Amino acid sequence: MTADIHLLQGKIVTDPEQRPKNVLKLIEELALEILNEEELAIAASQTNKTSAEGSA
Amino acid sequence: MNVASKPSEPTLRKKFSILIIQLGGVDEVFRSLMALKAIKHLYPEMSLHVIVRKDVSAPVKRIEWLSSVIETPSFKEGEDPVKKVAVWIDQVIHEQYDILTNWTQSNRYARMAAITATLIPAIIKFGDYLREDLSFGSYDAWSMYRQAWMRTPIEQDIHVIDVITTQLLTALQIHAGDPHPDASSLAVTSKYFFKVVPENHSSTWLARPKNLKWIAVHSRSVGERGSELVAMILKRHPDAGIVMVGETPCDWDTESNPRIINFTGNLHFDSLVQVLSQCVWMISGPGAIVDLASLINLRVLYLNSPQDSHSLKWTESGPYGNGHIALTFGDSFLPGVTYATWSYFFSEWFHKNSFDIKTHFSNLGFADAIDQVQIYRSRIRPGNEGGGVCYENIFATPLNFETWMFRMRGQMARAWFCGWLPNVDLEIAKVKANPELMKRIRVAKDSVKVMSKLCLEGHAQADQLRITSDSIKTPHLMSIEDRDQIEEHGRKLLEIEALMSRVVQVEPELDCFVKWYQQMMHNATGETIGQMAKETMHAFELVNEGLDLIAIYAQKTLELGKPKAVAQAKVIEIQK
Structure with missing residues (x-):
């Protein structure tokens, strides 16, 4: 058997300087993901704090 | 992890700038560091850059051999998040990357990481990304493998650290050249893995009784009854001390015993590394601390959750290295x-396996309980067995079909992506033949044959589709006959796919082939019918190669159960 080089070589980008067509949309999506994550982290820390106070 | 050098002539390797996107939890960060250390060892001239989330960046900042550590942005009140992210991306791409790879595995952070991978330019890309329709795609074979078999309930025997290490090492061999010829076999893990920051060290730990052998216990993951375990250790081993670690404060009674140090809830990362590196064992359930222990070469007793007892999924992310x-x-x-x-x-060093664990259980009065547990020992396989970590059941329990398939899937991946197969006869010799396994293999063999026929038919249909499509001069203008033919081939391919799913209903263990086929088709990039047809042919070829492998192993395993002629006894005449 031989390794499937075509599948293993990854995506070779012919013009690395070129941005994706929907770059603005992607930036918005990324900002949203990071914001959501921050909110989840804050909510989790508040829940922990409340449960710790409750158990105390 | 041991990294074996490739005995080769020095080659002129290119010096690449490599960006790793790891936006998962700290457990994933530790696993990535293990893989990166192996890469750095074999390709010391590569500059490695890592993107991590801000809240898990502390360990990565303690690694001296990384060229840069980039944190995801955080937002202050009143700040425009979109603008901040745009500025952040601009800063990140200030460095030009030759290779980018997204190693984020957890579903929670997969989308964030995929968007980042799409936005940052690089010459060669690996991992998952976000397509124009905002669905996930994979740039390479190992990433498709992770999607098809590791993010699903399918069980396979390749650890995630071995997957990402092999992915990047293969990429570098293809694009940069062979690894450093002087890189000898070297253990990647070490208690000195992280840069030491003495000012953050714990004074309580420095003042501990030095004559004790310290055992770290991660109390949260061990659970409430862990206190009983600690009591047994302290009672029977006067030379042992217990140090309790973990973010969640532990309320076991620890004050009354000077041989217990409770660090739960208040240990800085540097202090945690300091403490663990001076322990002899760690007892823990699943969690990031297990990956940290693996990195700093601390032996782990890993306690699986009882709800996971019927699955071998834990072997994908369990403790890495020898002897866990x-x-x-x-x-x-x-x-x-x-x-x-x-x-x-x-006490292995003392008894040197002069008695087995069952005897040990009996001596302690737990003989009846041994049936309620499975015990595995981790081992790094030598190169001729495929390398990577594996977990061996220390009781020679009869192999069932599911476990047989679990091992087969790893061999398929090695054949597909490494072009490597172990010696089948040697592999089969390790199988403990039993009637139940034989019976199951015989049944499954029929399903394998059916699925193989379907693959051949699918391949033929896709080939016909390609020929028809190639004969059309322009895709915008075709005869009605050509259109009907293309539609007919397409319809037949859909039928074959449906039939493959029906085979899985009969033999669920073959679902891995359908998942792999679907993943390949999902990531097909052809822009014309002819190109898509070629990719379909390729998908059927790979699935069929896997099925062939199963058929070979099945045949060889069944031969183990066949009666063999007994050699004629040599009669020695006794001379009177």
């Missing part, structure tokens, strides 16, 4: 059984 012990319980955590297991391996 993993336990799976039938119903619930059993402190006595855990103690008996740990004490057997703790």
Whole structure:
């Protein structure tokens, strides 16, 4: 058997300087993901704090 | 992890700038560091850059051989998040990357990481990304493999660290050249893995009794009954001390015993590394601390959750390295059984396996409990067995079909992506033949044959589709006959796919082939019918190669159960 080089070589980008067509949309999506994550982290820390106070 | 050098002539390697996107939890960050250390060892001239989330960046900042550590942005009140992210991306791409790879595995952060991978330019890309329709795609074979078999309930025997290491090492061999010829076999893990920051060290730990052998216990993951385990250790081993670690404060009674130090809830990362690196064992359930222990070469007794006892999924992310012990319980955590297991391996240097673990359990009065647990020992396989970590059941339990397939899937991946197969006869010789396994293999063999026929038919249909499509001069203008032919081939391909799913209903263990086929088709990039047809042919070829492998192993395993002629006894005449 031989390794499937075509599948293993990854995506070779012919013009690395070129941005994706929907770059603005992607930036918005990324900002949203990071914001959501921050909110989840804050909510989790508040829940922990409340449960710790409750158990105390 | 051991990294074996490739005995080769020095080649002129290119110097690449490599960006790793790891936006998962700290457990994933530790696993990525293990893989990166192996890469750095074999390709010392590569500059490695890592993107991590801000809240898990502390360990990565303690690694001196990384060229840069980039944190995801955080937002202040009143700040425009979109603008901040745009500025951040601009800063990140200030460095030009030759290779970018997204190693984020957890579903929670997968989308964030995929968007980042799409936005940052690089010449060669690996991992998952976000397509124009905002669905996930994979740039390469190993990433498709992770999607098809590791993010699904399908069980396979390649650890995630081995997957990402092999992915990047293969990429570098293809694009940069062979690894450094002077890189000898070297253990990647070490208690000095992280840069030491003495000012953050714990004074309580420095003042501990130095004559004790310290055992770290991650109390949260061990659970409430862990206190019984600790009591047994302290009672029977006067030379042992317990240090309790973990973010969640532990309320076990620890004040009354000077041989217990409770660091739960208040340990800085640097202090945690300092403490663990001076322990001899760690007892823990699943969690990031297990990956940290693996990195700094601390032996782990790994306690699987009882709800995971019927699955081997834990082997994808369990402790990495030689000599770790993993336990799976039938119903619930059993402190006595855990103690008996740990004490057997703790005193291994003393008894040198002069008696087996069952005898040890009997001596401690737990003989009846041994059936309620499975015990595995981790081992790094030598190169001729495929390399990577594996977990061997220390009881020679009869192999069932599911476990047989679990091993087969790893071999398929090695054949597909490494072009490598172990010696089948040697592999089969390790199988403990039993009637139940033979019966199951015989049944499954029929399904394998059917699926193989379907693949051949699918391949032929896709080939016909390609020929028809190639004969059309322009895709915008075709005869009605050509259109009907293309539609007919397409319809037949859909039928074949439906039939493959029906085979899986009969033999669920073959679902891995359907998942792999679907993943390949999902990531097909052809822009014309002809190109898509070629990719379909390729998908059927790979699935069929995997099925061939199963058929070979099935045949060889069945031969183990066949009666063999007994050699004629040599009669020695006794001369009077």
